[in-house]
Amino acid sequence: MFHPRRTLKALLLPLAAGLALTALPAQSAVAASTLQNVGFESDGSGVATPSGWSEYGSTGASFVESGGRSGSYRLSHYASSAYKVETYQYLSGLTNGNYTLRAWVRSGGGQKSAYLALKNCGSAEQRTDLPVSSSGWVRMVVPIRVTNTQCTVSINSDANAGNWINVDDLTFTSGTTNGLAVKGSDVSSLAKSEAKGGVYRNSSGSTGDALAILKSHGHNYARLKVWVNPADGYNNKARVLAMAKRVKAQGMKLLVDFHYSDFWADPGRQDKPAAWAGHSYSQLKTDVYNHTYDVLNALKAQGTTADMVQVGNEINGGMLWNEGSTDNWGQLAGLLNSGYDAVKAVNSSTTVALHLAKGGDLAGTRWWFDSARSNGVKFDVIGLSYYGYWHGSLTDFQTTLDDAATRYGKPVYVAETAYPFRLGSEDSHEDIINTSGELVAGYPATTAGQTAWFRDIMNIVEAVPNNRGLGVFYWESTWTAVNGNGWDPTDPSSGNAWENQALFGYDDRPLPAMSLFNRR
Numbered sequence: 001m002f003h004p005r006r007t008l009k010a011l012l013l014p015l016a017a018g019l020a021l022t023a024l025p026a027q028s029a030v031a032a033s034t035l036q037n038v039g040f041e042s043d044g045s046g047v048a049t050p051s052g053w054s055e056y057g058s059t060g061a062s063f064v065e066s067g068g069r070s071g072s073y074r075l076s077h078y079a080s081s082a083y084k085v086e087t088y089q090y091l092s093g094l095t096n097g098n099y100t101l102r103a104w105v106r107s108g109g110g111q112k113s114a115y116l117a118l119k120n121c122g123s124a125e126q127r128t129d130l131p132v133s134s135s136g137w138v139r140m141v142v143p144i145r146v147t148n149t150q151c152t153v154s155i156n157s158d159a160n161a162g163n164w165i166n167v168d169d170l171t172f173t174s175g176t177t178n179g180l181a182v183k184g185s186d187v188s189s190l191a192k193s194e195a196k197g198g199v200y201r202n203s204s205g206s207t208g209d210a211l212a213i214l215k216s217h218g219h220n221y222a223r224l225k226v227w228v229n230p231a232d233g234y235n236n237k238a239r240v241l242a243m244a245k246r247v248k249a250q251g252m253k254l255l256v257d258f259h260y261s262d263f264w265a266d267p268g269r270q271d272k273p274a275a276w277a278g279h280s281y282s283q284l285k286t287d288v289y290n291h292t293y294d295v296l297n298a299l300k301a302q303g304t305t306a307d308m309v310q311v312g313n314e315i316n317g318g319m320l321w322n323e324g325s326t327d328n329w330g331q332l333a334g335l336l337n338s339g340y341d342a343v344k345a346v347n348s349s350t351t352v353a354l355h356l357a358k359g360g361d362l363a364g365t366r367w368w369f370d371s372a373r374s375n376g377v378k379f380d381v382i383g384l385s386y387y388g389y390w391h392g393s394l395t396d397f398q399t400t401l402d403d404a405a406t407r408y409g410k411p412v413y414v415a416e417t418a419y420p421f422r423l424g425s426e427d428s429h430e431d432i433i434n435t436s437g438e439l440v441a442g443y444p445a446t447t448a449g450q451t452a453w454f455r456d457i458m459n460i461v462e463a464v465p466n467n468r469g470l471g472v473f474y475w476e477s478t479w480t481a482v483n484g485n486g487w488d489p490t491d492p493s494s495g496n497a498w499e500n501q502a503l504f505g506y507d508d509r510p511l512p513a514m515s516l517f518n519r520r
Helices: 009-019 190-195 210-216 237-249 281-301 329-346 362-374 394-408 447-462 512-518
Strands: 054-057 062-066 073-078 083-092 097-107 113-119 126-129 133-146 150-159 164-174 182-186 221-226 253-258 308-311 351-356 381-385 412-416 469-474
Touching: 062 083, 073 083, 073 150, 097 113, 097 150, 113 133, 126 133, 126 447, 133 150, 133 394, 133 447, 150 164, 182 253, 190 210, 190 237, 210 512, 221 237, 221 469, 237 253, 237 281, 253 281, 281 308, 281 329, 308 329, 329 351, 329 362, 351 362, 351 412, 362 394, 381 394, 394 412, 394 447, 412 447, 447 469, 447 512
Parallel strands: 182 221, 182 469, 221 253, 253 308, 308 351, 351 381, 381 412, 412 469
Antiparallel strands: 054 083, 062 073, 073 164, 083 150, 097 133, 097 164, 113 126, 113 150
């Protein structure tokens, strides 16, 4: 049951309907230095203002009911008419310093706003919006710096009739999250887009350098794929070297994504480059080492050393099939370690990532990395693709991400995510997500829906325990619809199936979601 049903419904709902959006005097609770009644277990079901907490706003819209995450009860916000309510707790006598609020939440979505906040703490108010997650609990965090020995913990809803949230199991502890160290995009399509006439504009409509526009909106990383010998001559060593100069000139860091192919490498295909066809497994290990070393050493020589490297792209089933298939983990391990050794030979401080497209697949991610670990595969961080319309719920995503970070003791990041800002292609090629039935419930194909999706992904990554949530890459933020810059490097007439998920709109201007990179 994922919507409120309460014992005092007959009494409270008429009150909520009659007094919706009316500001009421705050009910004062005794201030303490530690958060009280964090699981809402003190009073039982039907209590409108739980012990230790105060309420402000629409009468009856905030209440305790059965169905807690870990205990018997939870806090809910709900009313049958539009309402605005805050449930809050004032803390005093705090030692100044960094703190983090953690809470488990669910929401049916549709509100004007629904968020956790820390305010009146001496520093700027901090908020974290609640994701749309009706099928399972999701943990959110809010960091703050207290400078005046006090702070108010606040749960807020500005909601339409029938909207609801659940909140439970809060903690407010010293220490803070590190924020997101990586806030980047894959921009592999950019060079070809520009060569074919692609234009990028700033918010005022003036044309500009897409990388500079991204940087001005908070990007600190760029991801570039590298193919061995692609048919169109893009995304090869020379093109990556040229783009790397531009990335570093913007003061951004660089992730190099090795596909070990002449074409797209993903869960459905991991084709060997034509130049490596017929090579033995032993020779393929040498090929991987030499190719990796060659590209990275050339980057280093021109002063654009890679900061992070992916050895393989979405290698759910391995790479360089069939020799490097997961049907033969010993050989796959040898190929992966050849790539790792080459990266470290060029620069020992470059981070090596392994990347799967299993963002919501706990069992699959465990199986893969357990196998990698038992076969001695070396890596520094874990990257997961997570597209909500393919890879499970946000709860599935958080569970998988948290488990990977804890089970393997490694930082984790989202290597790829994206979401539509509209339906309907700009070119003649049908978009990969093109109907409302393909969308994630609660996230419409609008600029607001795209923004909410990316915001919630960032929030979940920041909430990974022990500060192991490294960051997020948005996939192909600059891949707009430009004639000749389609998905197939062997076919100049192929179109783009992803332009409705870019971070530049059909008017070539930045979309609101781009500004999220400027977050804390």
